[in-house]
Amino acid sequence: MTLDYAWLLDPLYQRWLLNGISTTVLLSLLGIVLMFVIGIIGAAFLHLNVRYLQTPTTIFVELFRNTPPLVQLFFLYFMLSDIGLTLTDPATGRSIPLFTGFTCVVLSLGLYNGAIAVEIIRSGLLAVPSQTVEGARALGYTRLQTFRHVELPIGLRLCIPPMASNIVSLIKTSSQAVLVAVADVMYGATQIMLETFRNLEVMLLIWVVYLVITGVAVLIVRRIAAAVRIPGYGS
Template identity: 40%
Template sequence: MDGTADFFRWLAEAHRIDVSIAYDPLDRKRFLIGLWTTIWLSGVCIGSSILVGLIGAWLHGARSAAARGAVQVFVQFFRNTPPLVQLAFFYFAVSAALPPVTDRFGASVPLIDNVGWAIVSFSLFAGAFNVEIFRSGIEAVPRATVEAAESLGYTRLAAYRHVVLPLAFRVCLPALGNNLVNLVKTTTLAYAIGVPELLYAASQVWSEVFNVREMMVVLLLTYVALVAVLVHGLRRWERAMRIPGYSA
């Protein structure tokens, strides 16, 4: 570790290539906290956006025309407006409309903080895409397969659980993976409301050390690596889920 740090210190002094996070403990800590925040934020948003998608797809299958209409409005609105404006809408506008609460030091703070709003906003945004993905996956399961399950005595719910969802999930997986990759990239928008994620941490470093060029390269490589890891994981998952002789 020391050897690596020395190398980067030398690189900075001799060649003016200043990757400060490689040798400066404070910068490195900031960067790692940013990286962790991005990973953590992505993970939480992935989970809750899938939940939003499942609930939406389920409501869309409901008998009530009002429920279907509401899901449709939600999906189209969140898909066709800028996520950055959505984030601002929640963080500035909705937050201002909610009553503030008193924290344990007696100060008045907003009910939901910037990290909270980032999670809400990104989950709804990605969730709107997930609704459509899950819905088309369920619609891709042939009616005849469902009929076969019913003829064997399965109830609607049991047929869903044992036949429709396992098949629909496989059909969805590529589109879902794609959307989740986009979600990870979308988390950079949290920078705009001061969430200390990767982009924010990097900007803190470069505004003090003036190594924009180096940090920009580090930043790009880190994101590409994060996305590559996620894509790789999804690919392996897809392969593990593949059914011999069946093409979804």
């Protein structure tokens, strides 16, 4: 079996791949932002014992953690297009659907990995030494101030290792975008396969592309972890 990569010299295919990679990176970045928003808010509700919000948060976490992100994506895609919210483009006056495939992918990534992030951040918050929290209370910080200025900053640093694998999982999951026809790197790959029939070569290349993207993500997380390290907390 010989591998033929001559098609890679074609500028059209190169452009498809590069556009796909930038879409995948953009999807992942937006997904990561949404994941952190959901994770921090959910963990805050659970940690601060907010009355009436704890049970809904638990239900949300259990629902999205225990179901496949792919089914969530299809469900969001079909339900939101049924509801059919549209935005009016100010430039052309045309109405464009608010929930495109792209939005649905970002939402499903944020919801699935966000539900996992809630648990990760919560365990980080629980790992903050109780003396530190008591010290903050003794200095006159309110419960909310303690959370905002002491528990959250330290807790987030303590949960960096599991969060890194959650981010890698989010990037990997973003490849599902192809199944709702978002032009990510997998989509570019399927298009190239349709034209060249070099299925195996294309897939192996995409495999490497994802390994590089996740590898870079892990490196960035390590740099951030080293930059924000507080001596004495975490390794």
